[in-house]
Amino acid sequence: MTEPKPIVSWLTDMDGVLAQEEKAIAGAPEFIERLVASGRRFLVLTNNSIFTPRDLRARLAVSGIDVPESAIWTSALATAQFLDDQRPEGSAYVIGEAGITTALHNIGYIMTQRDPDYVVLGETRTYSFEAITKAIQLIEAGARFIATNPDSTGPSPAGPMPATGSVAALITKATGVDPYFVGKPNPLMMRSALNRIEAHSETTVMVGDRMDTDIIAGLEAGLRSVLVLSGSTRREQIERFPYRPWRVVDSVADLVELV
Structure with a gap:
């Protein structure tokens, strides 16, 4: 076995x-501070497509975490980049x-209900039956179906709420058309993030809290993946999966010295 290459960049x-x-x-604040101070290239990734990077920066700042706006990469940004690559200046x-x-x-896309190239489903707190019906009709008429994440x-203060994947399943059931999901666990999102910071998979680490999205996406993109136990996946659940993370730690506090 060859020795792993030094860690140059981080995705989290x-x-x-x-x-x-x-x-x-x-x-977390110390981890981000160390990344910024070290000059290492990094991105904070999220499947959340509700907020802009500026919104997310402000939300993190309230928590005491100072992340530059340019260091936030969302499934919405990855979706826009994908569509710009596939069909520049299209409509949705x-x-x-x-x-x-x-x-x-x-990216220059036109928002329209009239013969769009794509139906793009993102996350919202106010899914409407009227909007979902229109999406079904447009897909039936030939629009391509894209969703930001599966x-x-x-989460919500009252508990779990339906998100993009659930609404996509409803539309698929009505149309028979599966969406193309851009966000994690699609390694496309990892690749787009690597390209954004001009990083290489062999020298980049992905940090995540979910085995079924973060860790598998990192693995399929060729990254070393670190599972933190501060979020969704519990230690006893790790063995249920046919793949393993590179490392398992309690939280990002255990990674500060690696930066």
């Missing part, structure tokens, strides 16, 4: 790794909030 999930319900997880019918609509506007539920 946000919820469950850096913060939980707008409260910083132990070691969008279900979602500022995160995805702003990202699509910024997460079936998302």
